[in-house]
Amino acid sequence: MSDRLWDRTRRRVQEEVVDAALTLFLEHGFEETTVDQVVAAAGISRRSFFRYFGTKEDIVFGDLAEQGPVILEALRERPDDEPIWDALAHAFGVLSTRMSPERGVAIGRLVTTSSALRAAHLEKHLRWQQVLAPEVERRVDTGGAPPGLVGEAIVATALACLDAATTAWLHQGGGDLAELQRLTGVALTAVRSG
Amino acid sequence: MSDRLWDRTRRRVQEEVVDAALTLFLEHGFEETTVDQVVAAAGISRRSFFRYFGTKEDIVFGDLAEQGPVILEALRERPDDEPIWDALAHAFGVLSTRMSPERGVAIGRLVTTSSALRAAHLEKHLRWQQVLAPEVERRVDTGGAPPGLVGEAIVATALACLDAATTAWLHQGGGDLAELQRLTGVALTAVRSG
DNA sequence: GTCCTCCTTGGCATCGAGTGCCAAGTTAGC
DNA sequence: GCTAACTTGGCACTCGATGCCAAGGAGGAC
Numbered sequence: 001m002s003d004r005l006w007d008r009t010r011r012r013v014q015e016e017v018v019d020a021a022l023t024l025f026l027e028h029g030f031e032e033t034t035v036d037q038v039v040a041a042a043g044i045s046r047r048s049f050f051r052y053f054g055t056k057e058d059i060v061f062g063d064l065a066e067q068g069p070v071i072l073e074a075l076r077e078r079p080d081d082e083p084i085w086d087a088l089a090h091a092f093g094v095l096s097t098r099m100s101p102e103r104g105v106a107i108g109r110l111v112t113t114s115s116a117l118r119a120a121h122l123e124k125h126l127r128w129q130q131v132l133a134p135e136v137e138r139r140v141d142t143g144g145a146p147p148g149l150v151g152e153a154i155v156a157t158a159l160a161c162l163d164a165a166t167t168a169w170l171h172q173g174g175g176d177l178a179e180l181q182r183l184t185g186v187a188l189t190a191v192r193s194g
Numbered sequence: 195m196s197d198r199l200w201d202r203t204r205r206r207v208q209e210e211v212v213d214a215a216l217t218l219f220l221e222h223g224f225e226e227t228t229v230d231q232v233v234a235a236a237g238i239s240r241r242s243f244f245r246y247f248g249t250k251e252d253i254v255f256g257d258l259a260e261q262g263p264v265i266l267e268a269l270r271e272r273p274d275d276e277p278i279w280d281a282l283a284h285a286f287g288v289l290s291t292r293m294s295p296e297r298g299v300a301i302g303r304l305v306t307t308s309s310a311l312r313a314a315h316l317e318k319h320l321r322w323q324q325v326l327a328p329e330v331e332r333r334v335d336t337g338g339a340p341p342g343l344v345g346e347a348i349v350a351t352a353l354a355c356l357d358a359a360t361t362a363w364l365h366q367g368g369g370d371l372a373e374l375q376r377l378t379g380v381a382l383t384a385v386r387s388g
Numbered sequence: 389g390t391c392c393t394c395c396t397t398g399g400c401a402t403c404g405a406g407t408g409c410c411a412a413g414t415t416a417g418c
Numbered sequence: 419g420c421t422a423a424c425t426t427g428g429c430a431c432t433c434g435a436t437g438c439c440a441a442g443g444a445g446g447a448c
Binding site: 123142168171172 | 309312313314316317320334336337339340342343344346347348350351353354355357358359361362365366377380381382384385386387
């Protein structure tokens with residue numbers, strides 16, 4: 001987090017590109033908007049764009065895929081005797097502070113309308129899963145299961161329920177983050193007691 | 195399933211392309227092998243290739259993504275009072291009859307090594323999920339949850355556990371399908387009783 | 389301020405996946 | 419054998435993404 005002119009300029013440019021791109025995406029759709037249109041709207045060269053964002057999907061997700069360690073840190077700070085599902089819910093909660101709810105809803109809607117974004121979204125979950133699984137496995141009783149299996153299954157399930165809840169939440173308008181948490185709880189309860 | 199010469203030829207060509215492609219993929223990797231190399235090895239034109247397979251990933255997954263209705267049919271045939279997890283496990287079982295175990299293991303290994311294949315794999319699961327969720331929701335008590343939430347959460351969880359089990363199964367050599375089923379059960383039990 | 393170094397920028401060429409179009413060839417039904 | 423239906427493959431093109439390189443701005447040493 002240094003603050004030389006270069007870094008500040010970089011962040012400013014990045015934000016401008018994201019703003020211009022999201023406007024276009026929401027208006028015409030993600031797949032229908034070309035990178036050329038984005039860079040034209042943002043006033044940056046095509047080549048530089050791909051240095052700011054490795055892929056077109058990165059405009060939408062930013063560095064979210066690399067936030068596994070941040071979630072892990074939050075998970076480590078939860079007490080060891082807390083039920084694993086509560087601990088995970090709280091750990092994922094740290095991400096909600098990184099984005100405005102309005103933008104979260106906009107991104108959520110975009111993701112549901114583009115299979116490329118959906119793929120990137122799920123790949124992101126997979127990255128988180130690999131980071132979080134060991135700590136989850138440390139916390140629970142695996143009962144002699146092969147290493148990795150229980151941790152991965154639990155994290156993947158939590159993310160699956162979060163996704164199902166997000167779908168339902170967006171469907172009923174989105175907006176209230178507490179409601180999303182409630183729906184996630186409902187999904188988890190249904191899974192664990194069906 | 196008509197049997198005109200055209201259809202038989204089509205199936206034969208398709209199989210030849212898959213065989214040639216899988217050989218190349220296993221030797222050099224999925225992303226590292228270009229479609230041009232595949233069509234050269236299979237003796238077909240590039241243009242025709244994309245009429246047989248809509249995407250490069252389709253070589254590996256075939257029509258698996260469109261088998262949602264087949265799984266659904268199998269699920270419908272399970273008794274209504276069977277626990278939903280057992281019913282789903284049996285329903286997914288019908289897919290194992292569509293491929294040799296050896297090829298299944300080969301594909302599994304490929305998927306773990308290519309993010310493009312992983313994305314297609316997860317997109318496939320999403321397709322299944324949308325087909326199966328309503329029937330699952332009909333079978334269980336949703337307790338007044340928003341429509342779709344519980345069904346999607348349950349199917350997504352089942353698939354997540356199946357994936358975690360597959361990872362562990364491949365890690366320990368693969369081969370025995372009964373062992374994969376056992377691992378899936380272990381994952382599900384861990385999720386539902388952690 | 390001057391010079392030198394580091395880093396960024398943008399243009400160019402290129403690759404790889406995927407698609408529309410069209411002319412030529414093959415199959416099916418008569 | 420003739421015609422309609424369909425398949426094939428070549429060409430040109432779009433779009434995302436990458437390597438390379440020359441030009442230019444930022445920042446420190448003097």
